[in-house]
Amino acid sequence: MPVRFQLPARMGHTDEELAFIREMGIRYLNLNVMPPQANEEDLQREKERLARFDLEISDLACPPLQKNPAIILGRPDREEQLDQFCAFVRLAGRMGVKIVSVAWQPNGIFRTGRACRPCTRGGVSAYADMAEIAARPVSNDREYGEEEIWANFAYFLRRVLPVCEASGVRLALHPNDPPVKSLGGVHSLIYNTDCYERAFRLANNSPALGIKLCVGCWLEGGEAFGNLMEDIRSLCERDKILVVHFRNVSGRLPYFEETLSEDGYADMYAIMKQFVRCGYEGYMSVDHAFAGYPSMGGTLGAFAYPTGHMKGLWEAAMRECGQNPYSGGPSA
Ligand SMILES: [Mn+2]
Incomplete structure (x- = not known):
């Protein structure tokens, strides 16, 4: 089984959009579902519709649950939110979807803004300047320290992991972005690999x-x-990687711009080869893309080029590693 390429999607894409995705040689969708549609009837209908375009849901995310302030900060209404999270996991299980996304970011991703920057070829892209981000006031009612953030995560695991295990669903935990110790006065859960190891031990x-x-x-x-x-x-050896976000940046913190794969500081071909050498068979998608143009398909149109570039790197990496990329038929 080769790497399985996917694209982020939402409920209710038009037929044209779904055809466009399929024409990129994509079979899998990371589907974002808002609460009113997070029910069996709506999801089943969407699943059947996607099947007509030869598309499948590989993983599900419910944005308000994925980065839930009540659960992450331990607010009084967290029990209700945890019940909803568990219900969403059970729903994924019933739909045959084996991955649900979670990110311990109560205030989302921090960026200074989206703009044309020196490394973006005129494209509008996200960039981060930590001097500016660190100077912001706290994002919530108060600061939240390391101990309580980990205690809240431990509580989340106690409530949700048994439901995942019973439902055949795995949680895909994304790092805090940008990966620094604290953002907006909230201690980050995952800002280096040691944090991930701590999370695995806790689980x-x-x-x-x-x-x-x-x-x-x-x-x-x-x-x-x-x-x-x-x-x-x-992480491949231990089968911990469920999804890969394939994205390059112009440099390391304290300042970076999100760039095209070929424009950032990292050698993305070398990184792709490492996934191939390690036998990674999970899902992979382009993460963020440039803003795109309304008359050129907007965000979805903007994903097309970097997705093709990523798949091209994979094909080259497979061949260099002596493997036939399309031995099982057309690329997944
Ligand atoms: Mn990401």
Whole structure:
């Protein structure tokens, strides 16, 4: 089984959009579902519709649950939110979807803004300047420290992991982005590989806790995050990587721009080869893309070129490693 390429998607794409995705040679979708549609009837209908375009849901995310402030900060209404999270996991299981996304980011991804920057070829892309981000006031009612953030994560695991195990669903935990110790006054859960190891230990090494390996985050942090090549090898060996975000940046913190794969500081071909050498067979997608143009398909149109480039790197890596990329028929 080769790497399985996917694209982020939402419910209700038009027929044209779904055809466009399929024409990129994509079979799998990371589907974002908002709460009103997070029910069996709507999802079943969507699943059948996607099947007509030869598309499948590989993993599900419910944005308000994926980065839920009540659960992450331990607010009084977290029990209700945890019940909803568990219900969403059970729903994924019933739909035959084996991965649900989670990110311990109560205030989302931090970026200074989206703009044309020196490394973006005129494209509008996200960039981060830590001097500006660190100077912001706290994002919530108060600061939240390391101990309580980990205690809240432990509580989440106690409530949710048994449901995942019973439902045949694995959690794909994304790092905090950018990967620094604290963002907006909230201590980050995952800002280096040691944090991931701590999370695995807390989960008693249950296979139900896996990783969304965001190459972008690893590169933003550089050595402070970990040794990417070594981490890919070690995490593949232990079957911890469920999804890969394939993304390059212009440099390491304290400042970076999100660039085309070929324009950032990392050698993305070498990184792709490492996934191939390690026998990675999970899902992989382009993470963020440039803003795109409304008359050129907007965000979806903007994903087309980097997705093709990523798949081209994979094909070259497969051939260089002596493997036939299309031995099982057309690329998945
Ligand atoms: Mn990512």
